Amino acid sequence: MVNNVGDTTQRRFDDLVDQARDMVQTMTSLQFAIGDMALEIQPIRHTPTGRDDGIYASLRLFAAALA
Numbered sequence: 001m002v003n004n005v006g007d008t009t010q011r012r013f014d015d016l017v018d019q020a021r022d023m024v025q026t027m028t029s030l031q032f033a034i035g036d037m038a039l040e041i042q043p044i045r046h047t048p049t050g051r052d053d054g055i056y057a058s059l060r061l062f063a064a065a066l067a
Helices: 010-041 057-066
Strands: none
Touching (some): 010 057
């Protein structure tokens, strides 16, 4: 007996889930890598005033360059 999930077989569904999990893992790893690059550009630090004081301008520039 063939079990279906939507318009696909259970086996194909399971294959697609495995592929998607691998893609999510890759995506997560890449997001952390980009975050590490951003931290190299502008390490986390607290300002005495508690305000931005312009320290995020470089991160905004980095984000804009990626878009």
